[in-house]
Amino acid sequence: MTGARAEVVLAAAADGVHLTVLARGGPGGATSAHEVVPPRDLPARVRELETAHPRWVWADTATSYPPLLRAGVRVERCHDLRLCRSILRAALGAPPLSEVWDSAAADELADALPLFGAQPLPPEEVLAERERQRAALAHAPEPGRLATLLAAESAGALIAAEMSHDGLPWSVPAHERILADLLGPRPRPGFRPAALERLQEQVRTELAAPRLNPDSPVELLRALRGAGIEARTTRSWELREIEHPAIAPLLEYKKLARLHTANGWAWLDAWVHTDPDGRTRFHPEYVPGGVVTGRWATRGGGALQLPRQVRGAVVADPGWTLVVADVAQLEPRVLAAMARDERMAEAARGRDLYQGLVDRGVVDTRAHAKVAMLGALYGATTGASAELMPRLVRAFPRAIGVVEDAARRGEAGDVVRTWLGRTSPLPPASWNAVQRRASEQDATAADRRRAGQRARDWGRFTRNFVVQGTAAEWALCWMADLRGRLRELGGEPHLVFFLHDEVVVLTPDALADDVATAVGAAAASAGRLLFGTFPVDFPLDVAIVDDYGKAD
DNA sequence: AATGCACGCCAC
DNA sequence: AAACGTGGCGTGCATT
Numbered sequence: 001m002t003g004a005r006a007e008v009v010l011a012a013a014a015d016g017v018h019l020t021v022l023a024r025g026g027p028g029g030a031t032s033a034h035e036v037v038p039p040r041d042l043p044a045r046v047r048e049l050e051t052a053h054p055r056w057v058w059a060d061t062a063t064s065y066p067p068l069l070r071a072g073v074r075v076e077r078c079h080d081l082r083l084c085r086s087i088l089r090a091a092l093g094a095p096p097l098s099e100v101w102d103s104a105a106a107d108e109l110a111d112a113l114p115l116f117g118a119q120p121l122p123p124e125e126v127l128a129e130r131e132r133q134r135a136a137l138a139h140a141p142e143p144g145r146l147a148t149l150l151a152a153e154s155a156g157a158l159i160a161a162e163m164s165h166d167g168l169p170w171s172v173p174a175h176e177r178i179l180a181d182l183l184g185p186r187p188r189p190g191f192r193p194a195a196l197e198r199l200q201e202q203v204r205t206e207l208a209a210p211r212l213n214p215d216s217p218v219e220l221l222r223a224l225r226g227a228g229i230e231a232r233t234t235r236s237w238e239l240r241e242i243e244h245p246a247i248a249p250l251l252e253y254k255k256l257a258r259l260h261t262a263n264g265w266a267w268l269d270a271w272v273h274t275d276p277d278g279r280t281r282f283h284p285e286y287v288p289g290g291v292v293t294g295r296w297a298t299r300g301g302g303a304l305q306l307p308r309q310v311r312g313a314v315v316a317d318p319g320w321t322l323v324v325a326d327v328a329q330l331e332p333r334v335l336a337a338m339a340r341d342e343r344m345a346e347a348a349r350g351r352d353l354y355q356g357l358v359d360r361g362v363v364d365t366r367a368h369a370k371v372a373m374l375g376a377l378y379g380a381t382t383g384a385s386a387e388l389m390p391r392l393v394r395a396f397p398r399a400i401g402v403v404e405d406a407a408r409r410g411e412a413g414d415v416v417r418t419w420l421g422r423t424s425p426l427p428p429a430s431w432n433a434v435q436r437r438a439s440e441q442d443a444t445a446a447d448r449r450r451a452g453q454r455a456r457d458w459g460r461f462t463r464n465f466v467v468q469g470t471a472a473e474w475a476l477c478w479m480a481d482l483r484g485r486l487r488e489l490g491g492e493p494h495l496v497f498f499l500h501d502e503v504v505v506l507t508p509d510a511l512a513d514d515v516a517t518a519v520g521a522a523a524a525s526a527g528r529l530l531f532g533t534f535p536v537d538f539p540l541d542v543a544i545v546d547d548y549g550k551a552d
Numbered sequence: 553a554a555t556g557c558a559c560g561c562c563a564c
Numbered sequence: 565a566a567a568c569g570t571g572g573c574g575t576g577c578a579t580t
Binding site for chain 1: 565566567568569570571572573574575576577
Binding site: 217233234235236254255258262263295302303304305306307308330331468471499500501502 | 558559560561562563564
């Protein structure tokens with residue numbers, strides 16, 4: 001698929017933006033044309049060339065694409081050299097494959113990496129990097145899957161830039177109503193909301209600590225002990241176990257204080273703005289590949305932690321609707337597929353995988369199914385979760401074997417790979433030092449204990465890496481496919497939010513049903529792209545709503 | 553005054 | 565149910 005598509009390599013230089021058309025992809029892609037355009041003419045030229053549906057190759061989508069978006073130009077496909085380089089380097093980490101990267105030019109590029117985008121690379125370097133990546137891909141284990149990953153990662157970069165540009169519809173009045181209901185009217189600058197002041201006074205009275213700042217864990221712990229309460233920490237879930245008149249107002253204080261500091265009026269002032277078109281939007285910066293497993297990160301405004309409390313402020317514009325879709329139990333389904341575990345896939349066939357486990361007698365309750373499964377994915381070692389594990393091992397030896405194997409590899413200091421080939425980092429030097437120390441002649445029991453602890457810690461990381469990373473790949477493919485379908489619907493419906501296994505599309509009312517259908521079709525398509533005919537499905541919960549708060 | 557860390561809580 | 569995976573971020577507090 002990449003082979004037949006023409007590529008246009010884009011690089012900025014002093015004399016203008018260089019566009020090099022590679023008539024066909026694949027090794028030795030022939031240069032058929034080269035031109036230099038003034039930066040101000042670039043959007044128009046990109047728009048012209050886009051009619052032939054090329055793949056745009058550039059150093060960094062996050063810096064190259066936004067100017068095009070501001071000029072009203074969107075592209076269908078790209079290859080993001082920065083993101084793909086990072087994946088390829090990790091994938092080819094073991095000698096002798098790394099020789100592909102050992103040229104002096106590659107080292108220079110590695111040094112220049114932080115400048116990618118910020119300081120444009122010379123056009124010849126961009127072209128050379130493109131060819132190096134082509135060669136590296138050919139040398140990689142499972143080049144077909146890795147090519148899919150590079151395409152998905154690059155598509156994600158486009159989507160991230162577009163979503164950051166478009167923003168999430170945000171109703172300031174709706175948000176202010178939520179805040180007023182819970183916290184009281186907006187306090188004057190330098191003052192705190194009435195509800196917090198009142199609760200703080202209650203806590204102070206009940207603990208007989210008139211000057212207590214409940215936001216200080218140190219002070220709070222001391223005050224609790226002064227009142228005869230033996231708390232180990234000030235975490236809410238521990239405090240909840242305690243019977244004392246101070247606890248209820250304290251928990252309420254913590255909840256509201258969190259809302260006020262994280263998503264209160266200050267957050268509104270900082271992150272919600274009126275766009276040139278007069279609409280109010282929250283514009284988080286999405287960071288594809290920002291998490292080691294391949295999940296996205298975000299910067300600014302805490303977009304990946306939007307509390308349910310304030311989701312009612314995400315309101316569609318008049319005449320528009322939100323289509324909210326999330327995948328039910330994505331990670332266990334992905335695990336079943338990557339393990340080729342037919343029995344687990346069969347148990348997952350319905351909408352509710354956890355209930356499926358109960359129905360097949362694997363565990364007795366849905367709650368147990370959930371803790372057992374999450375425990376398997378995270379590496380739980382204690383409690384009910386760990387106790388239920390043997391049942392899962394017996395029922396789904398192949399699936400559990402995949403995560404157990406990943407854990408063993410991590411404990412041994414080896415890398416693991418996701419389904420499409422994203423490779424985990426090696427443990428840090430300090431980890432190796434601790435392991436070495438434990439194997440020395442004069443190692444103490446403490447040395448060995450520490451080494452075992454660190455080894456198991458890293459094993460839990462690699463265990464989760466393979467599943468979380470493969471789930472992230474599925475989600476990327478889902479979104480990329482959905483983006484294509486939304487373009488086919490005419491381009492008005494567009495993605496406005498993404499949260500690991502959940503998307504929000506903003507669409508004209510009339511197209512809401514078509515969008516809902518597209519979201520489901522994209523999920524099925526992503527499943528086939530990754531796992532072929534393996535019979536695992538990815539059921540969605542889809543809601544057509546005018547505000548995000550109504551979606552769950 | 554700026555910086556870094558610990559804590560705690562939000563999301564998945 | 566318990567504190568086991570990935571993150572961002574606000575606050576307090578010690579350090580520079």
